[in-house]
Every structure is written in structure tokens, then in C-alpha cells.
Amino acid sequence: MAQPSVPEENVGILNSNSFDMADLPTLTGELHDLVARREVLGPCYRLFYQRPLHLVRGRGCRLFDADGTEYLDMYNNIPSIGHANPVVTEAVTRQLELINTHTRYVHENLLDYADELLETLPEPIDRIMFMLSGSEANDLALRCAKLYSGGEGIIVTSEAYHGNTELVSGVSPSIGKDVPMSRTMRMIESPDTYRLGTDEIGPWMCEQISAQIADMRRHGIEFAGVIFDSIFSSDGVIPGAPGFLKSVVDLVHAEGGVYIADEVQPGFCRTGKGFWGFERHGIVPDIVTMGKPMANGIACSGMAIKHEVLDAFARTYPYFNTFAGNPVAMAAALAVLHYLKDEHVLEHVDAIGDKLVDELLAMALKHPVLGDVRGTGLFVGVDIVVPGTTEPDRALAVRLIEQLREERVLISLCGPYGSVLKIRPPLVFDEDDLAFFVAALERALTALGV
Numbered sequence: 001m002a003q004p005s006v007p008e009e010n011v012g013i014l015n016s017n018s019f020d021m022a023d024l025p026t027l028t029g030e031l032h033d034l035v036a037r038r039e040v041l042g043p044c045y046r047l048f049y050q051r052p053l054h055l056v057r058g059r060g061c062r063l064f065d066a067d068g069t070e071y072l073d074m075y076n077n078i079p080s081i082g083h084a085n086p087v088v089t090e091a092v093t094r095q096l097e098l099i100n101t102h103t104r105y106v107h108e109n110l111l112d113y114a115d116e117l118l119e120t121l122p123e124p125i126d127r128i129m130f131m132l133s134g135s136e137a138n139d140l141a142l143r144c145a146k147l148y149s150g151g152e153g154i155i156v157t158s159e160a161y162h163g164n165t166e167l168v169s170g171v172s173p174s175i176g177k178d179v180p181m182s183r184t185m186r187m188i189e190s191p192d193t194y195r196l197g198t199d200e201i202g203p204w205m206c207e208q209i210s211a212q213i214a215d216m217r218r219h220g221i222e223f224a225g226v227i228f229d230s231i232f233s234s235d236g237v238i239p240g241a242p243g244f245l246k247s248v249v250d251l252v253h254a255e256g257g258v259y260i261a262d263e264v265q266p267g268f269c270r271t272g273k274g275f276w277g278f279e280r281h282g283i284v285p286d287i288v289t290m291g292k293p294m295a296n297g298i299a300c301s302g303m304a305i306k307h308e309v310l311d312a313f314a315r316t317y318p319y320f321n322t323f324a325g326n327p328v329a330m331a332a333a334l335a336v337l338h339y340l341k342d343e344h345v346l347e348h349v350d351a352i353g354d355k356l357v358d359e360l361l362a363m364a365l366k367h368p369v370l371g372d373v374r375g376t377g378l379f380v381g382v383d384i385v386v387p388g389t390t391e392p393d394r395a396l397a398v399r400l401i402e403q404l405r406e407e408r409v410l411i412s413l414c415g416p417y418g419s420v421l422k423i424r425p426p427l428v429f430d431e432d433d434l435a436f437f438v439a440a441l442e443r444a445l446t447a448l449g450v
């Protein structure tokens with residue numbers, strides 16, 4: 001199977017459509033003043049859009065700016081059950097009125113959530129620890145994988161994003177081409193099903209991984225494992241055929257490595273085919289990581305793990321993270337978990353996600369710049385291309401998301417070429433939201449003459 005062509009270098013996920021501070025004089029009034037004040041934050045932060053948004057409140061899938069303008073949020077997975085969901089607000093408020101402390105004291109919320117969440121995972125995964133961010137969860141997962149396997153070498157995809165600690169940044173190439181990568185990390189190309197011409201990419205991935213393991217060993221690096229999210233979010237939202245990852249995980253295990261499933265983005269019903277994204281593939285990870293969607297944006301993350309993998313770490317290292325697993329965060333996480341079950345969110349996401357893909361496929365027949373539509377549940381990618389080719393058109397993709405902003409839809413980009421619409425609304429996305437989005441996308445494409 002041929003390698004996908006690489007027309008141009010990506011600028012990194014944080015710069016895909018960020019505001020250029022050199023354009024500050026083009027802003028006026030309060031927006032100008034607020035953006036100018038951000039100088040105190042230093043130069044690392046980025047703002048979305050050429051004309052930044054000042055958002056002040058939200059509800060469900062809708063956001064409102066300081067002028068009262070309503071927007072449809074098609075991007076934010078962190079408020080997984082919707083902005084300002086009252087079940088979370090009430091649960092957090094009740095717990096804040098009682099106590100908020102750390103895990104060196106006993107508290108029911110922590111234990112109740114641990115037990116209930118583990119029930120959603122395959123039986124061999126029987127331990128869970130809590131952190132405050134997906135970055136911290138992936139950091140600890142990498143440390144556990146290395147100690148259990150006895151190796152150091154980690155394999156990721158070329159556009160992976162797994163977080164921003166020093167350890168995890170070193171295996172997150174999509175942050176930007178100037179960010180140094182770990183010397184014991186190796187990359188395989190993004191599993192670009194569109195340009196590879198097939199969804200059955202298991203053999204292709206196995207070939208790439210085998211080559212990288214061989215290269216590690218040639219350089220005296222023992223293989224420790226892989227960390228992938230099951231829908232390859234930053235690589236361009238690539239669900240692939242159900243089951244294709246099984247042969248990959250079998251290879252990783254045969255080579256003595258650990259499979260870390262980064263479920264920060266595809267977990268918690270997002271893909272519609274299972275509570276966890278990896279369930280589409282009929283596999284059991286060694287470690288599963290999760291992040292702030294589990295508590296609707298409250299600082300909370302977790303690492304679920306097989307006990308034998310954790311024991312290798314625990315024999316040497318204690319672990320304490322002051323406010324990880326605190327009663328307030330666990331109250332929020334329990335509220336989300338109960339909402340997902342009580343409101344049958346998985347079934348809703350599966351059904352509405354199919355409708356979303358169908359609408360986009362129909363639109364692609366009319367607008368050939370929509371080169372490929374792929375997704376599962378409420379996680380969809382749309383390749384923006386030069387019509388009649390598979391050549392990515394990043395400039396048009398940026399213009400399109402800016403035009404969608406004018407049509408009051410908020411969305412972003414991903415993929416190796418920064419040319420894939422990343423469609424990932426809160427899971428409460430409904431028929432009205434779908435109609436709003438389809439109409440706005442049609443108007444945006446028409447306004448751009450494509």
C-alpha cells in the first residue's frame with residue numbers, strides 16, 4: 001500500500017486559525033482592549049479566529065458573546081453534556097457547600113465514581129487513578145508503560161497530540177515543528193484512509209510500526225509501546241473500518257509493548273458505537289486515559305489500567321496529586337456519568353451522528369471541495385480539497401471556518417495539512433442544531449463560491 005502524499009507541512013494545531021497579534025489595530029472597542037490586555041499572559045497563548053470572540057455564557061450546544069449574538073458550538077468536546085448543564089452545576093454546588101479536599105482522606109464520591117466507571121471498561125482493566133488533566137493522565141500512563149515493559153521507546157502518529165507536560169510534549173508532534181521530540185520516540189505517518197484509498201488500514205499500520213520498532217532496536221532502544229487515540233483526532237479524524245486496530249494491538253503485545261488508549265477525545269460516548277472509542281475495534285487496552293469531558297470541563301482526568309501494569313510502577317513510586325479526585329470533581333464526574341446513562345446519550349449520539357454524516361455526504365455531491373466525509377457518532381472529519389483531486393486546500397479551509405463564524409457556527413481544523421474540518425459538538429447536539437449547522441454550512445460554501 002502506497003504512502004499518502006504530503007503536499008505541505010502543517011503549522012501545528014495551535015496555529016491553524018489563530019489571531020495574529022500584529023492585527024490588534026484592526027479591532028475596536030472593548031474587544032480591542034481585552035485582547036490588548038492579554039499581553040500580560042505572555043506570547044504562548046493563542047486565540048481562535050481573525051476577529052476573536054468574547055463569549056460570556058452558554059447553554060447546551062449554544063454560546064453567546066458579549067453582544068448577545070448566539071453561536072452553534074460544533075467544536076467543544078470538553079463540555080460533553082452541554083454548556084452549563086444544570087445537573088453538573090447542582091452536583092458541584094451541593095458538594096462545594098460541604099467539603100473539598102484531597103485523596104489522602106476517605107470520601108465516598110471518589111470510590112463511587114471509581115467503581116461505576118470501571119464497570120464501563122473491559123474486566124482486565126481493574127484499577128483507576130485520578131489527575132487534573134489529560135496531559136497528566138498521559139504522562140503517568142507513559143511512565144507506567146515504560147516500567148512495565150522495561151523499555152523506553154514509544155510510537156505515535158506524525159500528527160498526534162497527547163498533552164503538554166515535558167514528557168508528553170515529546171510524543172505530541174502536532175504541537176508544532178519546532179517543539180523538540182523525545183529521542184526515544186518514533187513516528188508513523190498519519191493513517192490517512194482518504195489518500196491511502198482504504199479504511200482497512202490494519203496491515204499498513206502494522207508495517208509502519210514494525211519498521212519503527214526495528215529502527216529503535218538498531219539504535220539500542222527497547223520498545224515500550226504505543227499511544228493512540230482510536231479515532232486519530234489530530235491526524236484528521238480517522239475512524240477507519242471497525243476492528244482495524246486489533247491486528248495493531250496484537251503486534252504491539254507480541255513485541256512486548258503496551259497499548260495506551262488515549263480516550264480524552266473519543267471516550268464517554270463520543271463515537272456512538274460504544275462508551276469508549278476503542279470498543280469499535282474489539283480490543284482491550286493495557287491503559288486507558290481520559291480527560292476533562294468526564295466532568296464536563298471541571299478539572300478532572302483519569303488513568304484506568306490493568307493491575308499488573310500499575311504494580312510495576314507502584315513498587316517503586318508513590319503517586320499523589322493534591323486535588324486530583326477531589327470530592328467536587330468526582331461529584332461532577334458522577335453527574336456526567338449518570339446523565340450519559342439516564343438520558344441514553346450513547347444511542348442518541350449514534351443516531352444523530354449518522355444523520356450528520358448523511359447530510360454532509362449529500363452536501364459533498366453539490367460542493368466537491370468537501371473531498372471526504374468520515375466519522376462515527378459526533379466525531380466527524382471533512383477533508384477540504386482542490387475539486388477533482390485529493391490535494392488538501394488549507395487556505396480554503398481557513399477561509400471556510402472564518403466564514404462559518406460569520407454564519408454563527410464555531411468549528412476548527414486538524415490533520416497533517418491543517419485542512420480537515422473537525423466536527424465535534426457537545427453530545428446534546430440535536431435535530432435543531434443539525435438543521436442550523438447544515439444551513440449555515442451551505443450559506444458559507446455559497447458565499448465563498450465553492
